[in-house]
Amino acid sequence: MEQFAFYLFSVLTIGLFLVTVLSNNVLYAMTSLAAGMVIISGFFFILGADFLGVVQLIVYVGAVMALYSFGMMFFDATREIKEKNSNAYLVFFLGGMIALLLVVMFSAPIMGEGIVAMYPSPEGANNPQAVGLVLFTKYLVPFEVAAVMLLVAMIAGIILAGKKMDDSLTTKDENHEEEMTFSLKDVR
Amino acid sequence: MDALIIETVVKAIVVLLVISALAGFGTYLERKVLAFMQRRLGPMHVGPFGLLQILADGIKLFTKEDIVPQHANRLIFMVAPAITAATAFIALAAIPLFPEFTIFGYTIRPIIADLNVGILFVLGAMASGLYGPLLAGMAQANKWGIIGSARTAILFLSYEVVTGLSILAPIMIVGSLSLIDFNNAQAGGVSDWMVWKQPVAFVLFLIAGFAETNRTPFDLLEHEAEVISGYATEYSGMRWGMFFIGEYANMITVAFLASLVFFGGFNPIGFIPGFLAIILKVSFFFFLMLWVRASWPHVRPDQLMWLCWKVLMPIAILNILITGIVLL
Known part of the structure; x- marks a missing residue:
């Protein structure tokens, strides 16, 4: 049963991400990326890591993809996009890297036979507790560094976006509105 | 193992059928409650008190022509309503609907998947429900649809x-x-309800x-x-019906979540047995949504x-900061 689910999810994930990469249509790419993210959470559920699976759902499917799709609003989603591959060397290099990656992936089961968990989860702790224990003991420093990085990113985002935060677009008085239309015309 | 699979499948089908039927009944209730709040009568011509209106609407939805606009992206356009309906029911899978009960000597736990991260799963599944309106709006080559899906993204991010x-x-x-631990933590009667500790x-x-639904x-x-009609502008027939269901x-899911997390869940209140208590609470929250709409x-x-x-x-x-300080 688990094997069946694993192979089903693997095929679906690879197929969906291939669509993401190969499709010329923004809408197909976005949909298949989101669906692939959902199916990756399925792997976590198969492995018994319920917490990580749910976090995958909330963070990637929810937050990250919602931001992507908000960006997609500025494109015509029903039109095909012509891609330019101007740099042939880059394609060559990436192709070689993918081949190398495939070799590593297929040899991973052979090389990784003797792997044991360095920090086995304690008996009786359920999933979120096990994650919390590892996070706040072994990986405390990376965790804090990540937190500081996110804080820096957040402050930077506020500064970048907040330059004209105080004047709202909808409650502007007449004069300002005229100015805006003029400037828009100029741009066109 | 086999018994577990069969039990899960049966539960899933029962939940699917009952909630779909309740969704139909919900439209009737919504129209009736809104009508009474606005001093109208609401549906009243088909059957007693207009009850058969649901059936009439159902026949209309099922037999209506399924139109796909010319320039729309056919595949995404047709898949989008299914995403909304499916995620709504997937979210229900991790919710303990009623207390345990015994039928023909067989104990049934009315929860489809007893995850130990149930509450996050429900929120995550409902969050992925945003793709229904989003893709529907973007696939239909209609400017109202695009605005609808842009608003979906804004709403979600908020x-x-x-x-x-x-x-x-x-x-x-x-x-x-x-969610079962949540329910058991509030087992001591009305004074134990989470809402008294966490009103904010x-x-x-x-x-x-309300925003989520x-x-x-x-x-x-x-x-x-x-x-x-925003994202649903170009939809007709059963595909529109799937958005509706x-x-x-989702409304029922949020009502269940609110009553499980804050209002004591399916613990009996005094002489009221558990299953009746949660039905009453869920009905109240459902009514509250209609009330607010009116x-x-x-x-x-x-x-x-x-x-x-x-x-x-x-x-x-x-609120989290104060809660943390108090707990320490």
Whole structure:
């Protein structure tokens, strides 16, 4: 049963991400990326890591993809996009890297036979507790560094976006509105 | 193992059928309640008290022509309603609907998948429900649809933070993510209910829940007066019906979540047995959504973002901070 689910999810994930990469249509790419993210959470559920699976759902499917799709609003989603591959060397290099990656992936089961968990989860702790224990003991420093990085990113985002935060677009008085239309015309 | 699979499948089918039927009945209730609040009669011609209106509507929905617009992206256009309906029912899978009961000597636990991270799973599944309206709006080559899906993204980016942060404070008190643990933590009667300890979190969760289910005052993605029907403009027949079923299933899910997390879940109150207690609570929250729809105008998108990010989120963080200090 688990094997069946694993192979089903693997095929679906690879197929969906291939669509993401190969499709010329923004809408197909976005949909298949989101669906692939959902199916990756399925792997976590198969492995018994319920917490990580749910976090995958909330963070990637929810937050990250919602931001992507908000960006997609500025494109015509029903039109095909012509891609330019101007740099042939880059394609060559990436192709070689993918081949190398495939070799590593297929040899991973052979090389990784003797792997044991360095920090086995304690008996009786359920999933979120096990994650919390590892996070706040072994990986405390990376965790804090990540937190500081996110804080820096957040402050930077506020500064970048907040330059004209105080004047709202909808409650502007007449004069300002005229100015805006003029400037828009100029741009066109 | 086989018994477990069969039991799960049966439960899933029962939940699917019952909730779909309730969604149909919900439309009748909504029209009737709204009508009485606005001094009208509502549906009254088909059957006694207009009860057969549901059946008439159902026949209409099933037999209506399924139109796909010419320039629409056919595949995505046809898949989008299924996403809404499916995620709504997937979210219901991790919710313990009733207390355990025994039928023919066989104990049934009315929860499809007893995850130990149930509450996060429900929120995550409902969050992925945003792709229904989003893709529907973008696939239909209609400007109202595009505006509808842009508003979906805005709505989602606004409420998601508030939902998560508001529910974090009760999670800290209970110390578990399982909805069954939430229920058991409030087993001591009305005085044990979480709402007395976390009134702020409850209000925040309720506001975010209204946004999550696209109910008035936050129904900005399909507000007729502004964007025709938003993401659902080009839909007809059963595909439109699937959006509708998904929305009502989401309402029921949020009502269950609110009563499980804040209002004692399916614990018996005095002489009222557990299963009746939770039905009463869920019905109350369902009625509350209709009540609010009849009473309040809806907000603009920028007002919603202002509300969520500048008012509700700071309150939620303060609430978590105070809860943490008290718990320490």
